Amino acid sequence: xxxxxxxxxxxxxxxxxxxxxxxxxxxxxxxxxxxxxxxxxxxxxxxxxxxxxxxxxxxxxxxxxxxxxxxxxxxxxxxxxxxxxxxxxxxxxxxxxxxxxxxxxxxxxxxxxxxxxxxxxxxxxxxxxxxxxxxxxxxxxxxxxxxxxxxxxxxxxxxxxxxxxxxxxxxxxxxxxxxxxxxxxxxxxxxxxxxxxxxxxxxxxxxxxxxxxxxxxxxxxxxxxxxx
Numbered sequence: 001x002x003x004x005x006x007x008x009x010x011x012x013x014x015x016x017x018x019x020x021x022x023x024x025x026x027x028x029x030x031x032x033x034x035x036x037x038x039x040x041x042x043x044x045x046x047x048x049x050x051x052x053x054x055x056x057x058x059x060x061x062x063x064x065x066x067x068x069x070x071x072x073x074x075x076x077x078x079x080x081x082x083x084x085x086x087x088x089x090x091x092x093x094x095x096x097x098x099x100x101x102x103x104x105x106x107x108x109x110x111x112x113x114x115x116x117x118x119x120x121x122x123x124x125x126x127x128x129x130x131x132x133x134x135x136x137x138x139x140x141x142x143x144x145x146x147x148x149x150x151x152x153x154x155x156x157x158x159x160x161x162x163x164x165x166x167x168x169x170x171x172x173x174x175x176x177x178x179x180x181x182x183x184x185x186x187x188x189x190x191x192x193x194x195x196x197x198x199x200x201x202x203x204x205x206x207x208x209x210x211x212x213x214x215x216x217x218x219x220x221x222x223x224x225x226x227x228x
Contacts, residue, residue, distance in 0.1 A: 051087070054080065058089040061096065070100055091121045091130075098133065107140045128160040135167045144171040162192030166202065173209070182209050 057080050064072035077093035084090050094117045098110035114137065117130035131150060138147035148171045151164050169184030185206050188197050 054084040054087045054089045057084075058092065061093065065096065070104075073100065086122075088121075088123060088126075091117050091123060091126050095126075095130065095133075098130075098137075102137065102140075107137045110134075110137050111141075128157070132160065132163055132167055135164075135171065139167070139171045139174050142174075144174040147171040147174075159196060162188045162196040164188075165191060166197055169205070173205075178209050182206055185209075 057076055061073060061076040061080065064070075064076060073096060077097050080087070080093040081090045094113035098113040101107060101109035101113075111134065114130045114134040118127055118134055121127045121130065135147040135150045138144070138150060148168055151168050151171075157164050165184045165188035169181045169188065172178075172180035172184055185202050189199060189202050189206075192199060192202075
């Protein structure tokens with residue numbers, strides 16, 4: 001008989017019988033649901049607590065930066081990176097350590113933290129920033145070819161295209177490739193806007209390199225070829 005034709009009493013008895021036959025599954029479902037809710041709330045609380053502690057440490061780091069207490073900055077930055085490696089504050093700490101290395105005249109020590117952010121950060125903008133800074137550092141330590149490879153042309157550069165071309169231009173200039181440098185500076189001007197690059201500085205660079213006196217000196221091979 002269909003349940004649509006049962007009396008109210010018969011329907012109530014039917015429900016009781018179904019519950020009696022399946023009470024273990026019903027109870028299990030209730031317990032499981034409660035456990036999932038508790039687990040989610042516990043995890044959410046745990047994540048929020050870690051985020052607050054990481055934020056507090058980063059505030060301590062910025063305070064030490066303001067006081068120019070480099071020892072404290074390094075200590076707090078190292079702690080952030082070790083305790084909260086997946087936090088965005090860890091990325092910022094890596095960038096701070098790289099900056100300290102450059103400012104202290106040890107640019108080679110900036111390569112590792114910048115590479116870490118460039119490779120592993122979940123923030124696309126920070127990855128671009130780290131890549132640009134890494135290329136500058138590589139040029140500064142005498143590795144312009146590595147800098148150029150680091151900034152291989154990519155449509156994904158977006159708003160970072162202009163500064164990327166400028167840094168590539170500096171790398172080409174470091175290896176005495178004047179034509180390559182001018183080409184990159186011109187690309188930077190074409191891709192830039194009012195805030196992404198210094199247009200006046202780029203125009204000065206191009207003008208200086210385009211002058212006859214700025215031409216790259218001939219190599220030994222070219223000098224030999226020029227002899228009768």
